[in-house]
């Protein structure tokens with residue numbers, strides 16, 4: 192599916208909404224009227240629309256970066272598994288020198304580009320599975336909600352270990368999902384967030400961690 196068609200679909204069908212409690216950031220977000228099923232009908236490659244929402248891990252990490260801009264200010268940042276781009280946008284707003292955002296889903300790449308423009312920040316998108324190779328030249332990797340499946344978690348942990356050995360700092364935001372590598376983490380902050388799929392009146396605890 193071509194990138195321009197995806198962009199037009201997003202602009203036409205996913206309203207721009209402020210992120211709860213991070214009203215500085217506005218994102219295209221799917222709602223009941225968005226009709227994402229039409230994408231699945233038209234595109235056999237269409238997967239789960241992670242990019243159409245923000246997740247508990249991304250929300251908590253975005254909060255943290257904006258509360259503690261010194262964690263990324265002046266540094267080259269990578270948002271790994273960027274989805275909507277919420278974490279990369281927060282990093283850019285916090286003063287990161289450059290921001291890369293990587294995802295394996297072309298729908299995420301189109302969304303990140305639209306959301307970056309909406310929020311007036313520059314993000315260099317990468318359509319790639321970076322876990323299979325070398326990281327770009329960055330000082331800090333921000334990982335929002337990437338530990339939701341065992342096989343993915345295993346591959347992400349191996350990649351993060353490789354990055355750590357190169358002296359790259361790693362920040363993780365996660366609402367305590369099953370495959371979070373708890374024994375490797377140092378808790379930096381906790382926030383209550385509204386995770387995707389949860390009742391909008393409820394929040395759940397989520398943490399920001401240094402991977403060590």
Ligand SMILES: C[S@@+](CC[C@H](N)C(=O)[O-])C[C@H]1O[C@@H](n2cnc3c(N)ncnc32)[C@H](O)[C@@H]1O
Nearest residue numbers: 241245246248249272273274294295296335336
């Ligand atoms: C649960 S979503 C989180 C999105 C965003 N970080 C947030 O917290 O709102 C996970 C994202 O990781 C992406 N992803 C999955 N495997 C990946 C990989 N190997 N490399 C890069 N992105 C990946 C998915 O396409 C999806 O957009």
